Every structure is written in structure tokens, then in C-alpha cells.
Amino acid sequence: MRHPIDLSPHSQRGAFSILTTLVLLLVLGFLALALDSGRLYLEKRRLQKVADTAALEAITRLPLGDCSAAPADAQQFASENALRNGFDPDADDRSLAVQCVTTMSSGGLRDAVADSHGRAVRVEVQHRVPTSLVMQASSLFSPSIPNQITLRARAVAEREEPSASFSVGAQLLRLDNGRLLGRLLATVGLDPATLTVLDSNGLANASISPAGLLDALGVDIGIEQLKVLSPEGLLDLVQTQVGLLGIDELLDLSLEVVSDSVLRADLALVRQQILGNPVLRDVRLSLFDTPTQPGLLSLTTTPDGEIGPALDTRVNLSELLKTALLIGANQQGLQLHQGLLNTAQLELGIVRPPSIGIGPVGTTAYNAQIRLHLSVDTKETPLLGGLLAGLGVRVHLPIWIDLVTGHGTLESLDCTGAEPLAEIDVVSRVGNVCLGDIPAAARWSDSRSCESDLQSTELIRASLPLVGGFTLDHKLHLPALEANTRPPLAFETVPQRESTAPNNFQLAKTVDRLLDEIMDLIKPSAFKSEGLLGGVLGSLLDLVELVLDPLVNVLKPIVSGLLSPLGGLLDSVINQLLGLEIGRTDVQLQSVSCGIPKLVR
Incomplete structure (x- = not known):
């Protein structure tokens, strides 16, 4: 014999209590995951700040902002800055590494390549922290799942060219x-x-x-x-x-x-x-x-x-x-x-x-x-x-x-x-x-x-x-x-x-070049001649060139020797006496x- 199902509100009170408990547990689980993820995010942000400030101090204190000139100093400056910001690079769960790099632009983006001759500084920091709650819970059932995670942050700093x-x-x-x-x-x-x-x-x-x-x-x-x-x-x-x-x-x-x-x-x-x-x-x-x-x-x-x-x-x-x-x-x-x-x-x-x-x-x-x-x-x-x-x-x-x-x-x-x-x-x-x-x-x-x-x-x-x-x-x-x-x-x-x-009034050099130009100017090849007058002029220029070429070659060093001190004297008169510079x-x-x-x- 079947009994009728009791659908009264009093009979449903136990079911609602179970559902409420499950919902609350679910909300608490999501809240814990959110807080846990927030913990990792904030730790990552703090780590990035440590890397940024360490890289900036290193490049600021380096002579001329050149890492390649003193890479050991770059490591020291970055470590000192990190320590002041509460990050101990010598702790077992932490590390800080510095590299000299060269920065390059491509498509409006900047990239850094390790280079012993690079001027820029790259700082990389690491910190091992407990992993997320989900991963920690999973590690209870499988020893191969780590219960810690290594967070990394990297920063590159450079000094602009003077x-x-x-x-x-x-x-x-x-x-x-x-x-x-x-x-x-x-x-x-x-x-x-x-x-x-x-x-x-x-x-x-x-x-x-x-x-x-x-x-x-x-x-x-x-x-x-x-x-x-x-x-x-x-x-x-x-x-x-x-x-x-x-x-x-x-x-x-x-x-x-x-x-x-x-x-x-x-x-x-x-x-x-x-x-x-x-x-x-x-x-x-x-x-x-x-x-x-x-x-x-x-x-x-x-x-x-x-x-x-x-x-x-x-x-x-x-x-x-x-x-x-x-x-x-x-x-x-x-x-x-x-x-x-x-x-x-x-x-x-x-x-x-x-x-x-x-x-x-x-x-x-x-x-x-x-x-x-x-x-x-x-x-x-x-x-x-x-x-x-x-x-x-x-x-x-x-x-x-x-x-x-x-x-x-x-x-x-x-x-x-x-x-x-x-x-x-x-x-x-x-x-x-x-x-x-x-x-x-x-x-x-x-x-x-x-x-x-x-x-x-x-x-x-x-x-x-x-x-x-x-x-x-x-x-x-x-x-x-x-x-x-x-x-x-x-x-x-x-x-x-x-x-x-x-x-300076380089008279000797100027006159020397002037003589060369004059000799080019009176060469027969510079003239286009026609008729009797042209023929006479051509013959005359041939004779002039024949006579003047050796004469000019002899006179050039003599003129240069005479004009060099004269140019110095002219400099003195014009620059010092007359004040014309x-x-x-x-x-x-x-x-x-x-x-x-x-x-x-």
C-alpha cells in the first residue's frame, strides 16, 4: 500500500538546509581560490616592482649608463636596490641575475638580446612561493605534483644616448x-x-x-x-x-x-x-x-x-x-x-x-x-x-x-x-x-x-x-x-x-693655386680659333706655354717662401692691429x- 507524499513546507525544511550548505561551501571555495589567486598576482606584481627599480638604479648609477663598462657593478647596484625593497637575493628561495643586453626596435616594439658589449641592463628575479590551493590539494594524492611554484619577473633598463x-x-x-x-x-x-x-x-x-x-x-x-x-x-x-x-x-x-x-x-x-x-x-x-x-x-x-x-x-x-x-x-x-x-x-x-x-x-x-x-x-x-x-x-x-x-x-x-x-x-x-x-x-x-x-x-x-x-x-x-x-x-x-x-691669410697657397689656374686658362686647348687671327694666337700661346711652364715651376717655391711670412704679417696687421677677424x-x-x-x- 502506497503512502501519499507529504509536500508541505514543514517536510521540505531539511532539503533547503542541505542546498544552503552546499552553496555556502561553493562560495567559500571560490572566495578562497580568488584570494589565493590574488596572493599570487600581488606577489608577481611585487616581484616586477623589485625588478623594475633594480634595473633603473643599476643603469642610473653606472658610468655613462653603460653596462658593458662595469657588469659587476651592475649586479651590485641591482642587488643593493632589491635588498632595500625587502628582497634578499641571497635567500634560499630567491635569486637575482643581471645581464648586459642590446636593445633593438622592430615594428615599433623593443627587444633585448644578451650581449657582453650591450649598454642596457636586464634584471631577472625569482621567488619560490606556495602554489595554489588546488595544486596543494592535488599534491596530497600525487607526490609528483609540486606544492611550490617559482615566480619570475624581468626588467630591462637603458639610458638614452646623451x-x-x-x-x-x-x-x-x-x-x-x-x-x-x-x-x-x-x-x-x-x-x-x-x-x-x-x-x-x-x-x-x-x-x-x-x-x-x-x-x-x-x-x-x-x-x-x-x-x-x-x-x-x-x-x-x-x-x-x-x-x-x-x-x-x-x-x-x-x-x-x-x-x-x-x-x-x-x-x-x-x-x-x-x-x-x-x-x-x-x-x-x-x-x-x-x-x-x-x-x-x-x-x-x-x-x-x-x-x-x-x-x-x-x-x-x-x-x-x-x-x-x-x-x-x-x-x-x-x-x-x-x-x-x-x-x-x-x-x-x-x-x-x-x-x-x-x-x-x-x-x-x-x-x-x-x-x-x-x-x-x-x-x-x-x-x-x-x-x-x-x-x-x-x-x-x-x-x-x-x-x-x-x-x-x-x-x-x-x-x-x-x-x-x-x-x-x-x-x-x-x-x-x-x-x-x-x-x-x-x-x-x-x-x-x-x-x-x-x-x-x-x-x-x-x-x-x-x-x-x-x-x-x-x-x-x-x-x-x-x-x-x-x-x-x-x-x-x-x-x-x-x-x-x-x-689665416694663406697667401702662398692662394697664389700657388692662382698660378695653376692661369696656366690652365692660357693653354691653347682652352681656345677655339679660326682664321688668321686664330692661327697667330695659337702659335703665340704655344710659345707662351713653352716659356712659362718651366718658369712657373721655378718661381713657385720662391714665391711661396716669400709670401708665407708676408701672410703672417698680414694676419698680424689685419687681425691684431685693425681688429678685423x-x-x-x-x-x-x-x-x-x-x-x-x-x-x-
């Missing part, structure tokens, strides 16, 4: 005293006298880093992301997000940096003059210098292609604004034209604006390069030209003179002392003379020396009826004052300005960054 920012300028080309550059700027309607504000002490001490400049311009990317970009990637980013800059925009940024109220007012007046200048107000500048387009800043990468160190190096605002003015004015065809007594035409212009060098050892900054063109053409001379034309004679002498060219290269940086030390090697040339033709496209746009694009041209033509004539096609190059061999300039403080010694080059070291210790992720 870098510097500097500018190069010749005394002949200063802006602030109405010399040549100031006069050229006057041709585009800018009064150089107003630019004295750019040389005031307040602005001379104001600076900004390229990274800070990009941030002020609204570049929407973090500094660490900026640093891993290639130079091409940085240019693409700036062109996309910033584009070209106006001089007024740079002055606006300068106003934000400068705190002195008087200086701010003076800068505001300069900005108003720029905005009121029909030539300069619409000038657009490239922020970074490229091989095809002059820019304000010339960034140089580290040997492994990194742009990061240069982005942290500060740039003097005074030099930045003066460079912007010269580049902007040069875009508008900054040239001075002048006729001379109806017999010659004189042109003066900048073929390369200056640049500010920013980067590690090997970085180069250029001086403004000035070229002078003197064209003597009897065809353009009303009286003398008409007379010579009647005789069938024309003389055309296109003379090109690179007045000043120069550049400085950062040769060394030493950050081991209290103050960073730097050396910059300067090469300058004054009065590089060329005679011949330069293609129109390269006359005022190609920064190479005038001899690079020099072509032969018709210098003299004579054509007489019945007796024939001749033409002289030739080109000539004469480096009048070559660059002196000088030791690099040494800088012991930042900022600091140093100057090279002036170029030809070819002296100023170099301004604006800032030095000794490299920021950082973790490599």
Missing part, C-alpha cells in the same frame, strides 16, 4: 648688429633694429624641447610613442597634425614660455611687425629640416635609429626665432641686387639658411651660407661695350663667391662629471671664388659650394672680318681662404658660446641632455 642642441654662426653674418644678414633682411622690409629683443638676456635663457614644442602645437600622441617613431614617421606625423608653421605662430608659443612682462611686450611688438609685413606674414615653415626642404630643427637619430634623445633636448628660443626669420625670408627670394657704375651687376643672397642641430654625437648644424654673384659683361656696358662690339670683342666674366660657409659637428659628450662636457668641430670657408656659369636652378637654391655646379662658359670672344677670331671657354675655381685645421671647441658649461680662431665662427651650445634612464617595455 644629446645636445647647438647653432653655428659667423661673426660676419650676425643679425643683432646690422651686419650682412641684417641688411639682407631689410630687403624684405624687416628692420633689423627691432630684432635686438631676440638677443636680450631674458629670451636668451628661455628654451623649449622639440617634444614640448610638439605638445604646444597640439600633437595628439604621448611622448613615449613619439620617441619610438622613425624620422620618417615623425615627419609624417608633423605634416599630418601640424603642417607648416607661420613665424607669428612661433612668436605666440614664445609668448607662452616667457614670463617677463617687458620681454613679452617687446615680443608682441615683433609679432605685430611680422603680421604687418606683406612678405613675411604669409611665410610657412617646416618644423624639421629635410634634405629637400629647409626646416627649423635638424634632428639626428642615435646609431640604432632612435629619435627619442633629440626630442628631450632643449632649444634656445632666441636661436629658434632668428632661424625662422632667415628661412622664411629666404623662401621669398632673399637677394640684394645692385648695379655698379653701369659696368657690372651685383647680387647677394642666402643659398642655405642656418639650422639648429639637435641629437647625439655626430649631429651637424649649418651656418647661413651667403653667395655673391658679380657679373661683368661688356655687352651690357653702353660706352665701352659699344666700342668693343664694333671691334668684334666681348668680355663676359660671371664671378661667384661663397662669402661664408660653415658647419659644426658634435664630436663628443661626457656626462660623468658634475657638468657635462662637449666638443664641437667647426669647418668654415671664406671667399670661395668661382668663374664660370652656374645653372639657374642651382644659383640660389643649392647649398653646395659654387664649384659643385660650375660649368665652362664663354669668357672672351673676338671676331674680326677677314682675319678670323677666337673664343675662350673655361671655368676657374679658387679657394681664397680655406678652412683652418683647428682643434674642436671645448664646452664646460651650458649654455656657452665659443669662437674659433680667424682664418676674417672667418671667425661662433658656436652656441644651447643645452645638453645626458640621457634619461628608462625601462624598455
